[in-house]
Amino acid sequence: MGQRVALITGSGKRIGAATAAKLLADGWFVFLHVRNSVEDAQKFLESYQRENGTPASAEIVRADLDSDEELEQLIQHVLAHDSVKINGGLHGLIHNASIYNSMNFEEVSLEELRLNNRIHVEVPFLLTQRLVEPLKTANGCVVGLIDTSLGRAWKGLSHYTSSKAALRQLMMNLAGDLAPDVRVNCVAPGAIMAAEWEAEHFASVLEKIPLGRAGEVEDVANAISFLLDSPYLSGQVIEVDGGWSVAP
């Protein structure tokens, strides 16, 4: 078998970059998709080369996923890429790109609501649909990054949690639609890395977590890698949350 190939959206830093690091260590070719974090992605690849004495088998691809034109360019780039043609398709598609802003329900604009749905639902739908042929050829696996909010009321986040719930359902539905050729799963991180605005809120969440601490980005990367490497797992959600989802 040739080299396995993955596209990870929003992988210039944080959980996306940790996932890229795990897949590179496991011998994958990785498309590191970024929007603004071009420099972070370049530094990540430079440090990989320093540490491993060999260039990473990866390519940085830039696209604002809110732009139809740039999304199309990303799709065309992947479809035409030698790594996909030579290695028998696309083995992994990780829907990681995300936005996360808290605001009063009354103040959520239609624009904000649509942007959440665009990034968390529309883009994963379109990317999976347009890349389905190379995914089928490779018997690939799609992984959606959701969260642990399903069925809960997270203050000031209804625009975000509702779009992540839709992503979860999209992934579950596609696990049926795309079987038996393509597997589709989700990883639901708990409190892993705080957003800049939520330091106080993040600290209060940690108090409720049975394991008593935040998770590491590598914990999420390992769960994604496990799903990619598990040929009989489809339609699953792995909660990487230190037991938060079962806390009293």
Ligand SMILES: NC(=O)c1ccc[n+]([C@@H]2O[C@H](COP(=O)([O-])OP(=O)(O)OC[C@H]3O[C@@H](n4cnc5c(N)ncnc54)[C@H](OP(=O)(O)O)[C@@H]3O)[C@@H](O)[C@H]2O)c1
């Ligand atoms: N961090 C946590 O503790 C946590 C908890 C629960 C769930 N999750 C989920 O796990 C995943 C990774 O979390 P994270 O905190 O590492 O993510 P993040 O930093 O919030 O976002 C990842 C990337 O998404 C990209 N992105 C946002 N809008 C975009 C757009 N219009 N076009 C293209 N890219 C765009 C950004 O890329 P650029 O920087 O290149 O602009 C950003 O670096 C997310 O899906 C998140 O919802 C994380």
